[in-house]
Amino acid sequence: MxxxxxxxxxxxxxxxxxxxxxxxxxxxxxxxxxxxxxxxxxxxxxxxxxxxxxxxxxxxxxxxxxxxxxxxxxxxxxxxxxxxxxxxxxxxxxxxxxxxxxxxxxxxxxxxxxxxxxxxxxxxxxxxxxxxxxxxxxxxxxxxxxxxxxxxxxxxxxxxxxxxxxxxxxxxxxxxxxxxxxxxxxxxxxxxxxxxxxxxxxxxxxxxxxxxxxxxxxxxxxxxxxxxxxxxxxxxxxxxxxGKSVRRTEREDILLQIDFLKREYPERIVVNLMKHHVSAYASGKAGVAKEIRDRVHHATNYIELFAIVDEYFS
Ligand SMILES: Cc1cc2nc3c(=O)[nH]c(=O)nc-3n(C[C@H](O)[C@H](O)[C@H](O)COP(=O)(O)O)c2cc1C
CATH class of the missing domain: 3.20.20.70 (Aldolase class I)
Known part of the structure; x- marks a missing residue:
């Protein structure tokens, strides 16, 4: 089958x-x-x-x-x-x-x-x-x-x-x-x-x-x-x-996710939804995963969210 x-x-x-x-x-x-x-x-x-x-x-x-x-x-x-x-x-x-x-x-x-x-x-x-x-x-x-x-x-x-x-x-x-x-x-x-x-x-x-x-x-x-x-x-x-190779970075993926959410929701909701997603990406980052989760958990606006993306996913 x-x-x-x-x-x-x-x-x-x-x-x-x-x-x-x-x-x-x-x-x-x-x-x-x-x-x-x-x-x-x-x-x-x-x-x-x-x-x-x-x-x-x-x-x-x-x-x-x-x-x-x-x-x-x-x-x-x-x-x-x-x-x-x-x-x-x-x-x-x-x-x-x-x-x-x-x-x-x-x-x-x-x-x-x-x-x-x-x-x-x-x-x-x-x-x-x-x-x-x-x-x-x-x-x-x-x-x-x-x-x-x-x-x-x-x-x-x-x-x-x-x-x-x-x-x-x-x-x-x-x-x-x-x-x-x-x-x-x-x-x-x-x-x-x-x-x-x-x-x-x-x-x-x-x-x-x-x-x-x-x-x-x-x-x-x-x-x-x-x-x-x-x-x-x-x-x-x-x-x-x-068995396929896709050449994309985590940073590109995260920014794309933010872009899609921005089309649908206001800043406050986008930042809240991205807390889950950024935390999920953080799981793969030994040593800084907890730090990323803590920081994104407290983010309230795009400036703070993008600062985290820039610092940990460049
Ligand atoms: C936060 C969250 C939301 C979920 N929402 C749905 C849902 O809307 N519909 C559904 O059928 N299952 C939902 N599920 C269950 C998942 O589809 C899946 O059955 C479950 O997480 C086990 O699979 P996984 O270990 O691969 O995550 C949800 C699971 C989680 C963790």
């Missing part, structure tokens, strides 16, 4: 390594870099289906994409099939794939029966996919976790339901909701989902290097790997996976 390119419905991806959606992190600049370095797919930050129906401007803005992001998936969260069906009908052009969030562990999402709460109700999970499929011509995919409570593995059951309902791909983050982001990723459990479905399976969790990527593919027998935190400030992981 891995000899032919990975496909989501009829959409062929140029790589088996996909960039994960991360609210507050996978903004336009981060996604541009992921794609530039060779990620097979970029996904929007999670977007409220209700927010789309109410034409909330902030929600709509999360679906803006850069000119090189094709294919691009919009990730929606919802718990009512009818709302989801209407929301997918409102997606703008340029969205190639609809992804449904069944993994978010945040209490404010879970208490509404959305995100990882859907793992407790495989039938509703299937109904949501069926509703999204009926409301859109685009392939519908699902991103989930292993289960809700620790050890209560249900991802195989949920994956079967969503496949039956028409899902074109499923991504599994190898942790339970109860774990949030702590503990080890369970690659054996992801492997069990592989056996449960015929649609492409993407494995996710704690991949930071080419070696981690290869290990994830081998141990889970997945069709692809989604990389989130391990790609922040390290977008070249996507080039490494393709």
């Amino acid at each position: 891995r000899n032919s390119p990975l496909k989501i419905g009829d959409i062929e991806l140029c790589s088996r390594a996909l960039f994960a959606p991360m609210a507050g992190y996978s903004d336009l600049g981060a996604r541009y870099l992921a794609r530039l370095y060779g990620a097979g797919l970029t996904v929007s930050e999670m977007v409220s289906a209700k927010g789309l129906i109410f034409e909330n401007k902030e929600t709509q803005k999360l679906l803006d994409k850069t000119e090189i992001e094709t294919p691009f998936a919009a990730q929606l969260f919802a718990h009512e099939p009818e709302i989801l069906c209407r929301a997918v009908g409102l997606l703008p052009e340029g969205i190639d794939i609809v992804d449904i969030n069944m993994g978010c562990p945040a209490p404010k999402i879970v208490k509404n029966g959305e995100g990882s709460a859907l793992l407790k109700d495989p039938v509703l999970a299937g109904e949501l996919v069926a509703a999204a499929v009926s409301g859109s011509k685009r392939p519908v995919t699902v991103k989930m976790r292993l289960g809700f409570e620790m050890g209560d593995f249900v991802a195989d059951k949920v994956a079967r339901e969503v496949e039956k309902a028409g899902a074109a791909m499923v991504t599994v983050h190898g942790r339970y909701r109860e774990q949030m982001y702590a503990g080890e990723v369970d690659r054996n459990a992801i492997r069990k989902v592989r056996d449960a479905v015929d649609i492409p399976l993407i494995a996710n969790g704690d991949v930071r290097t080419l070696r981690d990527y290869e290990r994830m593919l081998t141990e889970t027998e997945a069709d692809g790997v989604m990389i989130g935190r391990g790609a922040l400030g390290n977008y070249k992981i996507f080039a490494d996976i393709l």
Whole structure:
């Protein structure tokens, strides 16, 4: 199966390594870099289906994409099939794939029966996919976790339901909701989902290097790997996976990210968003990583932000 390119419905991806959606992190600049370095797919930050129906401007803005992001998936969260069906009908052009969030562990999402709460109700999970499929011509995919409570593995059951309902791909983050982001990723459990479905399976969790990527593919027998935190400030992981060389400096990447954010947000927000990104780049700088993080944490304007970039990333 891995000899032919990975496909989501009829959409062929140029790589088996996909960039994960991360609210507050996978903004336009981060996604541009992921794609530039060779990620097979970029996904929007999670977007409220209700927010789309109410034409909330902030929600709509999360679906803006850069000119090189094709294919691009919009990730929606919802718990009512009818709302989801209407929301997918409102997606703008340029969205190639609809992804449904069944993994978010945040209490404010879970208490509404959305995100990882859907793992407790495989039938509703299937109904949501069926509703999204009926409301859109685009392939519908699902991103989930292993289960809700620790050890209560249900991802195989949920994956079967969503496949039956028409899902074109499923991504599994190898942790339970109860774990949030702590503990080890369970690659054996992801492997069990592989056996449960015929649609492409993407494995996710704690991949930071080419070696981690290869290990994830081998141990889970997945069709692809989604990389989130391990790609922040390290977008070249996507080039490494393709065996491709991209000649860019970290400084160029950081300045490009700032440029993208400036198009969308005022100074205060750009500086705040860049705190995460600059801290991620700092991880690779032995000896000064903590100093960079401390300084960027206190930055309040462009002058301070650019001073840090000039001093540590020239
Ligand atoms: C800050 C943050 C925000 C996230 N936001 C989303 C999101 O909007 N949608 C989603 O499906 N997953 C979200 N995730 C989960 C990631 O997509 C991914 O499943 C998880 O981080 C494990 O993969 P990684 O170890 O490669 O980061 C988020 C994770 C983090 C750390």
